[in-house]
Every structure is written in C-alpha cells, then in structure tokens.
Amino acid sequence: MLKIAPSILSADFANLGAEIERIQAAGADLIHVDVMDGHFVPNITIGPLVVSAIKPKAKLPIDVHLMISEPDRYLDAFKDAGADIITVHAEAVHHLHRTLSYIRSLGVKAGVALNPSTPESAVDYVLEQVDMIVVMTVNPGFGGQSYIHAMDEKIKRIRQKIDEKGLQIDIEVDGGVNEKTISRIIEAGANVVVAGSAFFGSQDPNAFVQSLRRHERP
Numbered sequence: 001m002l003k004i005a006p007s008i009l010s011a012d013f014a015n016l017g018a019e020i021e022r023i024q025a026a027g028a029d030l031i032h033v034d035v036m037d038g039h040f041v042p043n044i045t046i047g048p049l050v051v052s053a054i055k056p057k058a059k060l061p062i063d064v065h066l067m068i069s070e071p072d073r074y075l076d077a078f079k080d081a082g083a084d085i086i087t088v089h090a091e092a093v094h095h096l097h098r099t100l101s102y103i104r105s106l107g108v109k110a111g112v113a114l115n116p117s118t119p120e121s122a123v124d125y126v127l128e129q130v131d132m133i134v135v136m137t138v139n140p141g142f143g144g145q146s147y148i149h150a151m152d153e154k155i156k157r158i159r160q161k162i163d164e165k166g167l168q169i170d171i172e173v174d175g176g177v178n179e180k181t182i183s184r185i186i187e188a189g190a191n192v193v194v195a196g197s198a199f200f201g202s203q204d205p206n207a208f209v210q211s212l213r214r215h216e217r218p
C-alpha cells in the first residue's frame with residue numbers, strides 16, 4: 001500500500017491551517033514536516049512550535065524530518081509538539097542506535113534518513129531499531145530539486161535487505177517525486193513517497209494523489 005506524504009515545505013505558510021486541510025482532503029496518508037537549521041543544511045525552516053500549531057488540525061500522522069545537527073537535543077520537544085514519526089539523519093548523529101532507541105522509547109516511530117552520498121550500509125546494524133528508512137533522492141535543503149537517478153539502486157538494495165530479514169520497515173523516498181519519477185521509485189521498492197512542490201504546485205491535488213496511486217504495486 002503506497003503512502004503519500006505531502007511536504008508542507010512547499011505550502012503557503014500564511015495559510016498553514018488551510019494547507020493541512022488541503023492535504024487531508026486530497027486523500028494523502030501523512031503530513032511531512034521539513035525541519036532545517038541552517039547548519040546541517042543551508043536553509044532554515046520551522047521548529048516544534050509549528051508542529052504544535054498544526055497538531056489540532058492534523059487527522060493524519062505527522063512525519064517530522066529533522067535536517068538538523070545534534071537532533072538528540074530536540075527529540076523531546078518534537079514528541080511533545082505532536083510528532084508521530086521522527087526521522088534523524090544518519091550523518092547528523094554520533095550514536096544512531098542510541099538515538100533511534102530513544103525515539104522509540106518516547107512512543108514515536110523512529111526514522112533514519114540517508115543523504116544521497118551516504119551508502120545504505122549505514123543502516124545495517126540498526127534495522128531492529130528503525131520503523132522507516134528515508135532515502136534522500138535530492139541533497140536536502142530545498143524543495144523543487146530534480147530526482148537523482150542513481151538513488152534507484154540504493155532503494156533497491158535497502159528493499160532487498162529488509163525483505164531478506166523479513167522486517168516491516170517503511171522505505172520513504174524524499175525529493176523530486178512527481179508523476180514522471182513515481183514509477184521508477186515504486187519499482188525500486190519504496191512504499192512511502194514525499195511530495196512537496198509537485199503536490200502544492202498541482203492544480204488538483206486530489207487528482208495528483210490519485211495519479212501517484214495508479215502506479216502502486218498490485
């Protein structure tokens with residue numbers, strides 16, 4: 001079952017409440033929140049305050065993607081703000097096993113994201129601690145970038161690892177997802193896709209969500 005996670009990075013921040021409703025009315029599955037600190041990535045976005053502001057309107061799980069250095073310092077704050085999934089970058093933490101275990105201990109799903117240049121072996125020894133692996137298919141920091149085709153192989157290899165071990169781990173693809181790239185992403189083995197610019201730039205978000213679902217595996 002394909003899960004679609006529109007990213008509010010491309011939403012109209014002056015009308016965030018209405019944008020959350022737009023995501024929900026379109027039949028999406030998750031609300032993806034991109035947190036950037038101007039240090040781990042060049043851009044700065046939002047913090048826990050915005051997550052707590054959207055929480056009362058959110059009927060869907062809130063999928064928080066932390067593109068920040070030292071994410072351990074903010075895990076409690078994002079949990080308290082209402083995050084349902086918290087993803088940290090493997091490149092941003094020293095003790096990934098500890099960080100993922102801590103996220104789970106908060107009663108939140110734990111995700112790990114890999115930058116395009118990070119090999120998939122970075123998750124080999126944390127597969128038992130993780131609920132979702134996020135394959136970055138652009139260099140994180142900005143919406144609207146082009147999908148890096150070399151990432152197909154990484155998605156496939158991660159899917160193979162998970163299936164071989166019989167684990168239930170979601171593979172989320174983040175960056176450059178649109179009606180043109182979706183088929184190769186699903187073919188490679190992802191089951192969750194983030195869509196920022198393609199979702200919010202669409203004239204008809206409902207039709208956009210349905211068009212992604214048409215590529216779902218039978």
Ligand code: DX5
Binds near residue numbers: 009032143197198
């Ligand atoms: C990139 C963010 C993405 C971004 C995707 O740094 O992590 O979630 O919003 O945007 P699009 O879908 O426009 O590539």
Ligand code: ZN
Binds near residue numbers: 034174
């Ligand atoms: Zn993201």
